Amino acid sequence: MxxxxxxxxxxxxxxxxxxxxxxxxxxxxxxxxxxxxxxxxxxxxxxxxxxxxxxxxxxxxxxxxxxxxxxxxxxxxxxxxxxxxxxxxxWRADASGIFSVRSLRILMVEHLGVHSPLRDFNWVSWVPVKINCFIWQVFINRIPVTKKLKEIGIPLVSVVCPMYNIDDEDVDHLFFHCSFASQIWKWFQDWSGLLMNCSGSGMELIKKLDELVQSKKRKKLKLALIYSVRLVNLEGS
Incomplete structure (x- = not known):
């Protein structure tokens, strides 16, 4: 306008x-x-x-x-x-008339509805852009894990996690439930003092953070660390 x-x-x-x-x-x-x-x-x-x-x-x-x-x-x-x-x-979406990513996010959430992944995804300025983009892909299930590749029709011999050959490799397994990932999360919990239940999905963990941490600055720090730990999980695997 x-x-x-x-x-x-x-x-x-x-x-x-x-x-x-x-x-x-x-x-x-x-x-x-x-x-x-x-x-x-x-x-x-x-x-x-x-x-x-x-x-x-x-x-x-x-x-x-x-x-x-x-x-x-x-x-x-x-x-x-x-x-x-x-x-x-x-910019019509903000009373000031000035564009901001925050106002665009609010506009998109209102347009997409309560089931939009944007409602629970937090963009963290304390980590590199590539990590934020990667975590966004995790939120919308766009990481090319073997189970996802199988679902879209790519022929694979197996969808089992190649590291321990026990469970199917989906996003939550790769970043939370795999033995390697679980060990990294244990180290993180011991260091941070933040008790997190990694038995559910990654989305649930991020939502739980709102209840565990009240300070906005501390919450931002925890999110920055969690996002980085997820990337370490991938690189380590």
């Missing part, structure tokens, strides 16, 4: 800056004859605060429909006032 100012970034014909419809829709004959269809409001109103339309046509306008459209267009523009400040792009 734009905050209209001098008309420097608003298309004269193609943007809805003057009423419900674009001027292209309201005055199709004039639009077809304009030599520069991507012109800005500033180009056609001459840069004056008191707007005066200045057309630039491929040929001289004819009587009839073209002349009537020109008269109607000038009537619509008559009395319109430009501002000295430049046009500004506004």
């Amino acid at each position: 734009y905050s209209f100012g001098a008309g420097n970034s608003t298309h004269f014909w193609k943007d809805k800056w003057l009423g419900t419809y674009t001027l292209k829709e309201s005055f199709p004959s004039l639009y077809k004859l304009d030599v520069e269809k991507d012109c800005m409001v500033l180009d056609r109103l001459g840069g004056n605060i008191d707007a005066v339309f200045q057309g630039s046509w491929k040929r001289q306008l004819r009587k009839g429909k073209e002349a009537r459209e020109l008269t109607a267009l000038k009537n619509v523009i008559d009395g319109f006032t430009l501002f000295l400040n430049l046009d500004t792009r506004l």
Whole structure:
């Protein structure tokens, strides 16, 4: 959304800056004859605060429909006032008008509903972007573990975890239930003092963190460590 100012970034014909419809829709004959269809409001109103339309046509306008459209267009523009400040792009999802990842996340959650993985996923600025992106893939079950590959039709000899050949390799097994992963989580619990039950899913563990840690800063630290430990699990396996 734009905050209209001098008309420097608003298309004269193609943007809805003057009423419900674009001027292209309201005055199709004039639009077809304009030599520069991507012109800005500033180009056609001459840069004056008191707007005066200045057309630039491929040929001289004819009587009839073209002349009537020109008269109607000038009537619509008559009395319109430009501002000295430049046009500004506004972000509707935030009252400040400024884009933020947080406001986009809230908008997506509202759109996708209560079952969206975004509701429980926390983006942690204290770890590298690649770790956040990787954990997001874990949340939406997009890690190419053998069980997942089998489900999408890739032929495999076995979906059993190759490390101990006991359980099927899915996301929760790889990061929590595998003996190797369980040992890493035990070391982490002993060091952090944060008691976590890793018998469920990874999603449940992240949700549980909200109940275990009250301080926002401590919660962020714990999440950063948990995300990093998950990556260690993968690299170690």
